[in-house]
Amino acid sequence: MSGTNQSRVSEFLLLGLSRQPRQQQLLFVLFLSMYLATALGNLLIVLAVATDSRLHTPMYFFLSHLSFVDVCFSSTTVPKMLASHVLGARTISFPGCLTQMFFVFVFVDMDNFLLAVMAYDRFVAVCHPLHYTTKMTPRLCVLLVVGSWVVAILDMLLHTLLMARLSFCADNAIPHFFCDVTPLLQLSCSDTHLNEVMILFEAGLIMVAPFVFILVSYIRIAYAVWQVPSTKGRWKAFSTCGSHLAVVFLFYGTIISLYFNPSSPHSADKDIAAAVMYTVVTPMLNPFIYSLRNRDMKGALGKVIAMKVFSTQ
Template identity: 55%
Template sequence: MPFSFFFPSTKISPIVPENQTKFTEFILLRFSEKPEQQGTVLGLFLGMYLITVIGNLLIILAIGSDPHLHNPMYFFLSNLSFVDLCVVSTTVPNMLVSILIENKAIPFADCLVQMYFFMVFGLLDNFLLTAMAYDRFVAICHPLRYSAIMNPRLCGLLVLISWIMSLLDSLIHTLMVTRLSFCTDHEIQHFFCDLDEVLKLSCSDTLINYILIYILAGLLFILPFTGILFSYTQICSSILKIPSAQGKYKAFSTCGSHLSVVSLFYGTGLGVYLSSAATHSSWKSTIGSAMYSVVTPMLNPFIYTLRNKDIKDALRKLINRTVFSQ
């Protein structure tokens, strides 16, 4: 989820006039106003979307078809792949259709639905990465108790809690948007309905919305991120105590892929926030958000496939079974 959601530029809008016409839709400006560039944007995002869908589906199928991967680490990975698939499916198909039919308008209700589910899956990414960090912490720092601690009941409970918290938090923000009024400016300089961009267009007082954003961001974003940092601090401390270099490499390799995904996830998100805060450019923020919400889910399957021998073996078996069964 973009850092602009967690740390938006606070704005208190003027009170809406009483004689306001009824608001019905937003206009998504996307990336370019030039018609000749729409084909390039369409091809680029269609390609990234297909790669993301195929890559994450292969990860899910490989884990589900290989009994050797039915353990907590890959259980969380399959959930992360599913969420990454949902993140891009929430935003990209709508943008591709709007380019094809040359219609930038999105109804207010559809905008709310898109905003809601984007926040849900963005928060789920955050929670699942935290659960995966805890899994690696237990595996490396408490290996003898790993099976007892990371039992199927706890893993299922962690995923269930992540879903409940994501759904409730996103519902709160979405319902708070429904109480706002929108006047003459309906143009969103983005390729999807981002919460911060929608709040900027409101002519109501958005102070309560921003207060809720900061409070809930502190609880649901900063605390999990702190948990990830603590987990890796303990992991590094345990790895440094291993006497052999081979043992250190083996221990670190078990969490290398996750650490790469965490760095990509938070690094791109932080880049979006710092870029928008420094330049105040909506277009640069839009491009940064695309890196965060489209490119990152596309790269995650490659990171886990290239750095993980078990996933590569499972994918090879899956492809061989598919080819020889025909």
């Protein structure tokens, strides 16, 4: 590699979602509302699980971590985008760009792993109910979460270091609202073959393996539920699984379409739309999917809200 490297690029320009003033105002209100809904909904779930002893179970333990990750996930991109709109400053330093990319995809990996862990938890609960307490021990639950964090951080540390070694051309405009992998690779003047291979195989394995595991788990769950004689019980179980699987397909579908062929031509508008789906929409939907259809969670959330209301009076 030549001595002229990416260190000479001091900053990138994030072009955002739109350059038209009217659209920018509408998008600012929309994304601010979505971010506040995401933060409020997910933090309420974390608080409800922490304060209600009835929710101190493996399922809610994983759900509280998913909610925490989703708040962090949205917070890595949306506040920067909103601040850029208010202040008019769309630039981001090269170290800041790599840092944002690192945290965005650490949380992507964590969402990925936690969805798989939650599918396993439901598989054990439905298919092996008599062994649930002996299999899903507190120690195992903690190990699964800690292991997910370790793998996610190591995975993104590798990709960030590979990105840091690249050289970049004079064009530093990123047609996106955050530092995404694909537009950064397209701006590079270096050979990005190694980066693309690592995205396709190593990162692909990390995404595909949990996705396949989730599908297999829910196929087994569906088969077990189908044996239930009660039609009402079957419908309740299938409707809950269907909601979860809708989020799973939305999350994985957009990520796979974006990152499994990084060297192919990409439409900036389609890439942004897909990124919005998995960075903003999916974290906002999770509280509704996992709480509004759950009686225990709704009861715990009601108590948390009531406590807040009375404490302010």
